[in-house]
Amino acid sequence: MGDGTEFDDALLGLRGFRVLAVTEDGDELLVGIETIRRAAGCPSCGVIARTKDRLRVIVRDPPAFNHRVRLVWSKRRFSCPDSDCPQQTWTERSEELPDRRVLSARAGRECTRAVGQEARSVASLARWLGVSWATVMAAVRDYGIPLVEDPGRVEEVTSLGIDETAFLRANDEHPTMYVTGLVDLERRMLRARGAPRRPRNDRVSRAAGDRERCDG
Ligand SMILES: [Zn+2]
Numbered sequence: 772m773g774d775g776t777e778f779d780d781a782l783l784g785l786r787g788f789r790v791l792a793v794t795e796d797g798d799e800l801l802v803g804i805e806t807i808r809r810a811a812g813c814p815s816c817g818v819i820a821r822t823k824d825r826l827r828v829i830v831r832d833p834p835a836f837n838h839r840v841r842l843v844w845s846k847r848r849f850s851c852p853d854s855d856c857p858q859q860t861w862t863e864r865s866e867e868l869p870d871r872r873v874l875s876a877r878a879g880r881e882c883t884r885a886v887g888q889e890a891r892s893v894a895s896l897a898r899w900l901g902v903s904w905a906t907v908m909a910a911v912r913d914y915g916i917p918l919v920e921d922p923g924r925v926e927e928v929t930s931l932g933i934d935e936t937a938f939l940r941a942n943d944e945h946p947t948m949y950v951t952g953l954v955d956l957e958r959r960m961l962r963a964r965g966a967p968r969r970p971r972n973d974r975v976s977r978a979a980g981d982r983e984r985c986d987g
Contacts, residue, residue: 783802783804785875785877787806788865789806790802790803796841798838799840799901800838800840802841802842802843803845804845805845806865808863813849813851816851819852820849820850821849822847826848827845830874831874831878832875833875834899847863848861849861873902873906874906874910878900878910879910879911879914883910883914886961887918890961893907893911919964928955928957928962930956931955933951933952934953935949935951937949939967946969946970947970948968949969950964950965952964
């Protein structure tokens with residue numbers, strides 16, 4: 772569809788990266804990207820590194836222009852020109868495209884926000900991105916747990932609700948599983964969530980979804 776331009780880079784919105792090419796693959800967009808940085812120092816001795824070769828790393832990003840998006844990162848592998856240096860080779864890294872993750876950091880953060888603030892289901896977000904349920908759940912854990920464990924997060928809560936909802940549909944292995952969440956009623960945000968569990972008894976099953984409010 773096009774070669775990289777400054778306009779493409781602005782649309783990409785990924786600081787430190789530029790667009791190499793955008794192509795259509797079925798109903799998805801493949802966006803080829805690379806880092807803008809050209810010179811890198813050896814992390815051990817500081818000598819300017821050589822680009823040894825490139826790796827092709829594919830990462831899922833949030834949909835754009837009504838298409839699912841895969842970023843194809845042409846990732847540089849560097850070598851140190853000093854043969855005595857203990858650091859022979861290394862690859863560049865980005866916090867926005869973390870190593871060994873299916874999702875970009877912004878896709879993971881958006882899933883976490885949508886689950887916590889909008890009570891979107893993990894399954895619907897998996898469909899939105901075109902990835903597995905387990906991939907989205909792992910991202911929600913990775914990005915959500917530090918938020919839940921932040922001691923400052925409950926300081927300003929003035930109205931806390933307890934919300935019990937069905938979490939996993941019943942199957943041959945287990946009955947419908949439930950989770951209990953603590954909800955900031957004013958901001959409509961999930962503040963904490965318990966582990967999935969079986970219904971305690973039938974009364975709990977019937978009461979699922981009911982909300983009890985404790986203003987304070
Ligand atoms: Zn070196």
